Amino acid sequence: MAAADSDKIRQRYDRLAPWFDSLEGILEGLLFRRLRKRLWSQVSGDHILEVGVGTGKNFAFYPDGARITGIDFSPNMLAQAQRKRQRKQLDVDLARMDVESLDYADNCFDTVVASFVFCSVPRPRxxxxxxxxVCKPGGQVLLLEHVLSSNRVMAFMMNLFNPLAVRAFGANINRDTLKNVQACPFRNIYIDPASGDMIKLIRAVK
Structure with a gap:
C-alpha cells in the first residue's frame, strides 16, 4: 500500500514539475524564501544532504565550500533542478532517491536538510x-515543515480539506511532524523561535 501511495504522489509531482515554481511564487516571495534562508543559515559541516531538492528552490542558500548532495523521488522535479544547476553553474550532486530508503551508509552527513518534504512522505517516521x-553522531537534521494547527477550528478545517490537498498536490496539510521527529532517538530537538503555528523550523541533533 505504501509503495502504491508513493507512486501516486510521485506522479502528481511529476505532473506539477514544469509549473511548480510558478504555483508557489507568491507564497515563496512573501514567506517561504525568508524561512528557507533562516533554515540554511543553521547548516554546518563539510558534507550536506538535501532531501526533497525539488526544483532547486534552496540552491540560492547553499553554503560555500561544502560538499552538497540533493535527492528527490520525482524524476521531473529532478530534471528541473538539473537545468537550474546548469544555469547557476552550481557544484551539487543530484540523484533520484526515496527518503524512505536512502542509498547511503550510516553516519555519513554532517547536516541533513529538508524543506516542505514530510507532508508528502507516505511513511514519515x-x-x-x-x-x-545517515546523519553523523553530533550532526543535525534541519526541517522546515508546515504542520497541523494547534487551533482546534483551524485543525478541523485542515483535516477536512486534507484529502483534497493530497489528490491535487500529493501533500498532506495536517501532519504532526514534530511528534514524528520526537519518535526518533535524537539527543536534542529545538523549535526555532521564528516558527509559527502552522510552519515549524525544527533542529534535531543526533
Whole structure:
C-alpha cells in the first residue's frame, strides 16, 4: 500500500514539475524564501544532504565550500533542478532517491536538510529514521515543515480539506511532524523561535 501511495504522489509531482515554481511564487516571495534562508543559515559541516531538492528552490542558500548532495523521488522535479544547476553553474550532486530508503551508509552527513518534504512522505517516521541513520553522531537534521494547527477550528478545517490537498498536490496539510521527529532517538530537538503555528523550523541533533 505504501509503495502504491508513493507512486501516486510521485506522479502528481511529476505532473506539477514544469509549473511548480510558478504555483508557489507568491507564497515563496512573501514567506517561504525568508524561512528557507533562516533554515540554511543553521547548516554546518563539510558534507550536506538535501532531501526533497525539488526544483532547486534552496540552491540560492547553499553554503560555500561544502560538499552538497540533493535527492528527490520525482524524476521531473529532478530534471528541473538539473537545468537550474546548469544555469547557476552550481557544484551539487543530484540523484533520484526515496527518503524512505536512502542509498547511503550510516553516519555519513554532517547536516541533513529538508524543506516542505514530510507532508508528502507516505511513511514519515520511516523517512525521518532514515535521516537519523545517515546523519553523523553530533550532526543535525534541519526541517522546515508546515504542520497541523494547534487551533482546534483551524485543525478541523485542515483535516477536512486534507484529502483534497493530497489528490491535487500529493501533500498532506495536517501532519504532526514534530511528534514524528520526537519518535526518533535524537539527543536534542529545538523549535526555532521564528516558527509559527502552522510552519515549524525544527533542529534535531543526533
Amino acid at each position: 520511516r523517512g525521518l529514521k532514515e535521516l537519523y541513520r
